[in-house]
Amino acid sequence: MPTSGRRPRSGSRFGVSRWRERTARLVAAAKAAHRRAETRFPVVTHLAERMVSVNIFDTATRLAAQCFLTAVPLLFVFAAYAPPVVRDQLLRSMRSVFGLTGPVDTGVQQLMQPPNESLRQTTGVVGGLMVLISATAVSRAVQRLCQRAWAIPRGGIRVAPWRWVAWLALWIGALLLQGTLHNGFGLGVWLGIPVTLVCQTGLWWWTQHLLLGGRITWRPLLPGALLTAAALTALSGTARLYLPRTLDRTVAEYGSVGSVFVLLSWLIVVCLAATVSVSTGAVLAQEPFLATRLGSPPPGRDPEAQLP
Structure with missing residues (x-):
């Protein structure tokens, strides 16, 4: 007589165990390849691990x-409170950095027109201060x-709020000067590119030291x-194209x-x-070859313990 339940075939059991063995072998081979890569290419593996821990795409999108x-x-x-000379300088910098033309340039010019009383009342001093305070969210990012x-580690840095404000003020000033720097102080792009490179290096060197609260000394941040x-600097050159x-x-x-999306x-x-470059610089500075010359803290250690 036929039975109500069927026992699993021995062949299916053999197939499942065979797939488990194959999976185990693949996992073991992947781990062995990872260990060999760590031995042969330590910089690449450390960089990949750091990129994952930084979560570069999420961090870049949020920023x-x-x-x-x-x-x-x-x-x-x-537009409401800046002097005319500052508004004109900002407009020139935006044209230089983004290469604004056509209707977009016209719209920005209309936005930066001399303010009327209604615009000042709409913005208000309190509103302007709130905008500046909320702008420190970029500093925190x-x-x-x-x-x-x-x-x-999270919570390992407690930066005084004045550092956020100082960083924001300096970068606003740098934005105002972008047009002058890109044009090489009126001498041409041939001078503007190296000048921009030097200025960007100084800004990001100072940015890391300031926002890390001095927990990493100057040389490892270079x-x-x-x-x-x-x-x-390379991206700013392609932006105009x-x-x-x-x-x-x-x-x-x-x-x-459409302009918002672009x-x-x-x-x-x-x-x-910026996210990839800062993370790559940190990994390179902590590799043995550069760490001994720059005085970098070892990976995974408290940087404060390495400060003199």
Whole structure:
């Protein structure tokens, strides 16, 4: 008589055990390959691990969003309260950095027109101060980037708020001077590129030291500053080739929403380059060859213990 339940075939059991054995062999082979890579290419493996711990795409996207949400209100504050010479300088810098032309340039000019009383009343002194205070969110985002790049545990840094404000003030001043730097003080791009590279190196060198609260000494921070400056200088050169045409086309097809999408996408690329460069610089500075020369703290150690 037929039975109600069927026993599993021995062949199926054999198939399951065979797949388990294959999976175990693949896992063992992957672990062995990882160990060989760590032995032969320690820099590559350390860099890959650091990129995963930094979570570069998430960090870059958050930083880009903070920059965009900060830039728009700051433009209104500049339009309402900045002196005419400062507004003109900011407009020249934006044209130089982004290569603004056509309707986008016209829109920015209208935004930066001399303010009327209604604009001042709408913005208000209190509103302007709130915008400046909320803009420190960018400072905090960059601080988290530097902290993750150097594998400093969460809560391991307590930075005084004045450092956030100081960082923001210096970068606003640097933005105002971008047009002058890109043009090489009026002498041409041939001088503007090395000047921009030197200035970017100094800014990112100082940024890491300031926002890390001095827990990492100056010399170990130099590789990250050089890499970040080189990446951002290269991107600033390509921005004038890519952004003007793309902005004009998207504004013509989709209106102002298209320009928001293009600018935010470009900011994500810029922030991703900065995130990767700072993290790579931290890994290189902690490799034995450079660590002994720069006095870098070993990976996974408390940097404060290495300070003199």
